[in-house]
Amino acid sequence: MNMSATEAKRSPTPWYKERWTWLLMLMPATAIVAGGITLWLAITSFDGLVTDDYYKQGLAINQTLARATAAQDMGLVARVRFSAESLSVELSAKPGVDLPGRLNATLAHPTRGGLDQKLVLERKSGVYGAAIPLALSTAHWKVLLEDESRNWRLSGTAFLPTETEIRIDSADLKPVD
Secondary structure, eight states: OOOOHHHHHOOOOOGGGOHHHHHHHHHHHHHHHHHHHHHHHHHHSOOTTOOTTHHHHHHTHHHHHHHHHHHHHHTOEEEEEEOSSEEEEEEEOSTTOOOOSEEEEEEEOSSOGGGOEEEEEEEETTEEEEEOSSOOOSEEEEEEEEETTOSOEEEEEEEETTOSEEEEEGGGOOOOO
């Protein structure tokens, strides 16, 4: 093999001028940038699904079960009607059970706690009703009904706007908090 004089004197190319070097460094560099962005998002964003008092909520489950059982013992059935500006509830019970003059209603959004609404429903002509201060968005809503002394509790779900009326029967309830 014969080598020319110019080929023998040619020096190797420096590493920073080789394209393969830069291509091999591209993947780790991309991972470092993506990790930094993920860390920034984790620190600056709010996770509304996490509750601060999870331990207290866990301890309260027995009270929730007892209140659902009390509603079953009373034979409570609620028909809940939604309109754009109000909520109305027709409540019935077993014979001999006195119904309260007021109900506490909670409309809970499953993922956005800022949309939750607590209402006090006044009884007029056998129907409980109240105005809804904030318009309910299109979503799946959890509906909780309680007496003022919190002795019993009914819970159900509504898919607005397709369901403008739901029926909550305490006999069908599986207590859930």
